[in-house]
Amino acid sequence: MSAHDHIVFVVDDDFRMREALQELLTSAHLNVVTFGSASEYLQFAKPDLPGCLILDVDLPDINGLDLQGQMAGQPHPQIVFITGHGDVPSSVRALKAGAVDFLTKPFSDADLMGAIHTALAQDRGARLERGKLATLQQRFSTLTPREREVLPLVVSGLLNKQAAAELGISEVTLQIHRGKIMHKMEAGSFAELVRMAGTLGIPVTHGRRAQH
């Protein structure tokens, strides 16, 4: 693993724990940044790299689980919880909210490493997905209003004739719009365009069944 393709954040109020984890993760060739509190972590300008957040549950300013809740809905590193006394309800809550693991101190080297690698891999995947979406969104933003009207109709499976009738335009005009959309969205095939529309969350307004 190269030094620049990942980053591990450690948030723990106990400096000994921070030191020990930094030492351990460094010895395992991982890039580590440690924080004594949640706010320090939040203020930190994070590099755009796949990351893993090792988060102590009991923090002085904000509870680790609450921090997890705050970050939900925005891109954030995958979380591995560590705690001095793990109780079942907390762990269940953490895992349900998407945490990779919930480790009770003292934890084994293997458990920690496994959790970190899982987290990094997941984050990497998530980041990739996020990148693809951003590209598609960028491409979608180049479409004209009319093309944005045409796209849902064609990906719904309507025939050109039907889509043209829907919009009150000629079939030829529709075909021109469709060609431009395929071009602008850099779709290699109509099937790819349909997938792109799905990724972008464009609603399928007309069921195919209606044609039959």
Added chain:
Amino acid sequence: MSQEIGWYGVDIDIDDQKRTDEALRQSEQSLNRLIETLPAMVWRATPDGEPDYINPRLANYTGRGLDGVGRGPEDLGRTLHDLVKLKVQNAMVHQDDLEAAARAWGRAHETGAFDLTARLRGADASYRWFQARAEPMRDAAGRIVYWYGVAVDIDDRKRVEEALQKSEQELRGIVDAIPQTIVVLDADGRGLYANRPLLDYTGLTMEQLLTPDSRGNPVLFHPDDWARLQDERRQALSRSMPFEIEWRVRRKDGQYRWFLVRYHPLRDEQGRILRWYAGGTDIDDRKRAEEALRHSEQELRVLIETLPAMVWRTTGDGEPDYINQRFADYLGRSLAELAQQRWQDVVHPEDAETAARAWSLARDTATPVDTTCRFRKADGAYRWFHVHAEPLRDCDGHVVRWYGVNVDVDDRKRAEEALRKSERELRLLIETIPAAVWRATPDGESDYFNQRMARDIGMSQTDLLNLTVRRDLTNPDDLGMVAQEWARARETETAFDSTHKVRAADGSYRWVNARAEPMRDEAGRIIHWYGVMFDIDDHKRAEEALRTTQAKLSRASEIAMVSEMAASIAHEISQPLGALVANGHAIQRWLSAEPPNLERARLTAERLIRDGSAAAEVVNRIRALFKRTDLTRTPLDLNEVIREVNRLMTDEASTKGVRIEIDLADDMPPIWADRMQMQQVIVNLVRNGVEAMESEQSDPRVLSIRSTRDGINSVLIEIRDQGSGLEDVERVFEPFFTTKETGMGMGLAISRWIVEAHQGRVWATSNTPRGAVFSFTLPISSSTS
């Protein structure tokens, strides 16, 4: 008087005779014939009175002529008187009348008229009464020439007269003898005669009596009465009809007495009033009686009217014929109005039937009525009356009247009703109150139980009285205690209060709380004990359940506390341990790297040691935590603490079938200790002992607590159970050591910590024949030792 009436019947007129005499002279012949045929006895006499002629009728009567009486030679020189005396006596006149005859002739010479009534001898030698009358015929010189006379046979009349006189005499005797006053009055009402009783009564003579007083009023009557009644009398007299007047007549002693005087007229043939007969009867006594009666009647009426009761009377059929004013006022109706109504109209509808029954029963049996009912007042309100009526029977036994009196008993009735109601309510209250109520005599014998108690116990109230409640119903285990409490209550005359078990209707024993208070009379003597018995079984069971829950809770909280403590300890230790382990792993990695990074390994090892020390420090801190001794130590009487624990634990122990006995030394000195902690130690040990016996089946299950002095410097407490005993007397005080399914095994450990914190010692030994003995000693307070 009466004899004078008789004289009216004769109509011989001297005047006629005179004229006849004249006629005779004129025609002696015819006169002679007339005289001969005249239906009267006629005679003539010389001026001397010597008869010289008698008519045939007279001669016929005497049976001889004048020859028989003619003057003989022997008569010469005799006076007329003598002659008459002799001749007539001898010849005609009754010897007894000769004297009268002589007087009559004497008078005749003086007055010029002869009049004699005498008996003349008839031819048959019997004598008959005659009236002889004669008048003289005179010559011109006025000398008497002849006496011309007639003789009339008045014998019959005379005899009637005599009989009449006799009868009158008899009558007078009667009149005087009868006990009535009689006055004879003339037609105008003037008094003519008064009879003897009246004279005797008035003490007056006839004259005095019949003479009016100075004002012209009769002396007889009371002036007032006369003034008042004389007009009435006068009018009555003028009406000529019998009448009567009541007035007072003066008695000789001056007292006036009431008389009823009946006036009866006597009339002649023409109906004219001749006389009034006034018969008086002394009615004074009757009058007074009447007066008295009237007075008493008046009084009675006043009495009846003023009586504070309603008085009434009905006919035998029950028709009202009198009601007193009070009753009338009450009803607002007069008797007449009442008679037109049905009696139901004045009696309350609810009482009508009862009243009707009482009334008809009384009438059927002619026995007094005695009932109570409401009568309608004039204003429409009803009031209660006690009605009592008695029948009045005639001589045949038929009821002719009912006399009744209604007494207003409304207030009393209402008071009674209120009383009854309150009594009923009270009884209802007592009978329905959700508690058993009982009463006992001063010596403790129960004499009343309410229904609730009977029901709870499953017996009738009567049956309950027939048994010795305490002995028969109290749980035998509690009997002694209850008896003792009773004895105490009676001894001290203070409230009885006992909680024990009593047999219920289903045969089970239920917990009750029985309390009684004495009720005293004015003198302060106890009359009764009044008691209630509450079924507190449910409460008691709930209490037990609560205690169990509490015990569980306290156990749970103990567990929670320990668990929290453990968690806290774990956190404190896991933190440095976490770092320590992580550092360990890091060292391992540095050392196993190619090439090994010794420098980093050494640095990390240093940290590892540092973290290890930190962990050790945490452990020390925790130990110190348990040793923390911010206790409130005061001089403490352990016996008192034991008694307190006994009180606290008795119920809990008894639910587990364990009895606690305490045996405390008298000479326990105070110790210097924290009360709460001491309590906790003893509670822990007691609970431990109770729980050890809980599963035991055999009796007795007794836990004893004993305090003794242990040497001069300490005291010893022993808690001895009869449970299953101890397997390892050494380990029992270790934390988390437990043989029980429940519990953390902390109780004994804590106890040991506490005892040791107080510089004491705790240990366990086996009891004989079974069970365990937990003992601890504590040093005696330095201030007293």
